[in-house]
Amino acid sequence: MPPIAGKRLLALIFATLVIGLIIGYSTGYYVGGLGTPQTGGVSERTYTLGVTFALSGAVSSVCVQWEPVVRMAIDDLNNLAKSMGLNIVFKPHILDDGGTADGALKNVQTLYATGVRIVIGPALSSQVKAVKAFSDSNKLIIIAPCSNSPALAIRGDYIFRTQPSALGESKALAALAVQEGLKSVVSFHLNDEFCNVFAQSFKKFFEESGGTVLYDLVYQSGQADYGSDVASLASWVAKLNPDAVFYCGYATDGANVLTHAADEPTLRGVRWLTVEGFYGASEVLTHKVVDFARAVKMIGIRPVPITNPLYDEFVEKLKKYGAAPTLCSENVYDAVMIAGLAVLRAGGSSDPDVLRRALIEAAKTYYGPGGWGLFDENGDRLQASFRLWTMAFVNGTYQYVDIGHITDSNIVIEKKL
Template structure:
C-alpha cells in the first residue's frame, strides 16, 4: 500500500459531532466519502495533527439508499409541509428516545450527543412554532453507563412509554444487546457510535452512521505500516465493538505481510491492568530477544476510558514506556484521558494516534457553527 497516495485530513475542531452530523450527512449527502481522522494527544489536550488517513469512496449502495429513505420518512413524519393547516400540528408531541453513556465509560460522546440533540430540538421547535403554531419533540434521555444490560432495560422502559425511535446506544455491545428487542417490537434504533461489522445485518431495525470496524482498521493499519511497524501486540477490551476492531486490524495487518501476536484481551469490568501490561511487555521482550527491531514493534490498544488505567500501569514498565502505541475511535477525544495528567503525558510520549469519524469540508457550513 502506497501511503503517499492516501489523502491527508486535518483535525479542525476538538468536539466529536458524529452523533448528529452523521445523520445530517445521511440526509443531505448520503454518498459523500467517509473518512477517519487520526488524532494525537499532548499533555493537556488533543492537538491538531496532519497525518495520512484512509478515505473510503463508494457510490450509494442499496443499504445506503435504504438508510436515506428511512431518514427522509422520519423527517416527513416530524416536519409537516407548509401547505398543511396549523391546527393539525399544534401541540403535537413526538417522542425520541436517547440511549447514551453520561456517567460511565466513553461519556464524552454521550454528553456531546445529548448537547447536539438539544440544539437540534430547540431549532426544530422554533421553526415549527413559526410555521405551524408549534409542536414539540420530547427527548427521553437515559444514561446507560455503557452497560448493555442497562441499555436493554432502558429501551424496554421507553417502549412502554410509546417511544418507537431511539438515538443510540453508542457502543456495539449495547446495540447487540438491544437488537432482538428492537426488531421484535419494531423500534427504529439509530446508533451514533457502533462500529462492529458483525452488526451489519440486512433488513433489521438497526441503523448506524459511523463507518464500521473494517474501515477504521484500514486507516490505522495504513498509518502503522507507514510508520514502519511490522509487528503489533494487540491489547483490547472484550466486547463486540473492540473485538471487531481487533479482528479487522489483525486481518488487514497480516494481509500486508505483518505479524500480529496473541496479545491480551481483558474484560470490560477490569480496573487493575498489571496482568494485561505484564503480558504485553513479555510478548515484546520475546520479540526483541528474537532479534526484532524495536522501532518495528507497536502496541495496538482498542479500548474506552479505561485507557487511563492501562497507561497508569504501563508507565511503570520501561519496555511499554518506550514502545509506540496506536489506538481506536473509542478513545479519540476522551475527556477521561485528557483529564488525567499522568495518563495524558504517557499518551503524548507514546504518540498514540486514534482514528475517529471525519466531518467533510463540504458540510462545514453545517457543523462549524457548533464546533
C-alpha cells in the first residue's frame, strides 16, 4: 500500500469514527430524551407527565378548557421546583382521546410506551373503566380529574381520582330534594357510567328519605339531537305529575336537552334538579335556557369545598392563561400538582410502587383549589362538602351562580331562587 493511500485510509477511518461519535451522541441524547425521567444537559432533569383529554368529540367543549389549567399547574410546579433549588423540569405530553374509551386506552398505551409513568386523565368514568386493566397490569398511575362513578372506587389499584366519589354527592342531592319539599321525581339522564350510577344512588337515597322516583328515562349519547327524548320526558311528566325532574347530562347534550325543554310548557311547570355535568359550559348559557332555569327554579350540585380562598385565587390566576373554570377545572389543577409533588417526593424515581406511595403521601399534605387532596382507601378524594348552583342573568351576562352549600347534613340556601 502506498504511504499516501495509507494516510488517506487512516483519515477516512478517523473521520468515520468522529461522524459516528457525533451521530451516536445525538441519537443517544434524543432517544434518552424520550424516557422519563431523563437527564438534559449537565444537571437539569425533565419529567414528563402524560395527559389524555377529550380535545375533540362530544365532551371537548369542557376538556379544551383544561389545557390552560394543565399549563398553569406545570408552570406552578416548575416554579416550586426552582424555588426549592431542584434541577427538575416538568413538561406535559397532551394527547386527544376524543372522549371515547378506545381513544383513552390507545393514548394511555402510547404514553406508557414513551416512558410516561403518571397520566392525568381521562375525563369520563367510562374511559377510566377502559384503561383500568392496562393501568393495573403495567402499574401505570392514572389520576382521573373528573371521574366519580362509585363503580370505580376500588381499593389498592393504580387509579386515583381527584373528584370525590358520587355516592356522597347523590346522597346530598337527595337530602336537598327532601328539604325543598319534593316528594316525587322523574329521572332523566344520559346512558353513561357516571349518570347511570348517580341516578341509581339518588333513587336509593331519595326513596330511603321517603321520596319516590316515579320513572327513569334514559337517553343515548352521540346523537345529533335529543328533541324526541325531551318529548318522551314531557309525556311522562304530564302523565305522572311529579314534583321535579332529576337531570344528568353533559355540555353538548345538556345544551340541546335544555333548549328543547325550554320550549315545552309541561316541563316548565316542574322543578329541576341537576348535577355538575354541564356546569361551566358556555353553550348552555343562552337567554332561552337561563330563562328556563329561572322558571323551573333549577338547582345543581357540584363537589367543591364551600369556602376556599384558593379556589378564588385559582379562578383569578386562570384568567391570565385565557381560560375560565369549567367542570372539574380545579380537580385537573390538583391532579397535576399532586402528581408533580409525588415525583419530587419520590426523588424523580420511575418505580411505580415508590411513585404510588409518594402520591398518597403527597396528597395528605396538599391543599389546592379543589380542597384537601387526601385520598380515601379507594384512591378517591375524600370530601363531603358541595356547592349549590343555578344559572342567572348577572351584571349584564348569563352566568353560573353559586346559591348555597351542603356540608354533611347541613343544607344552606344563601340566595333565593
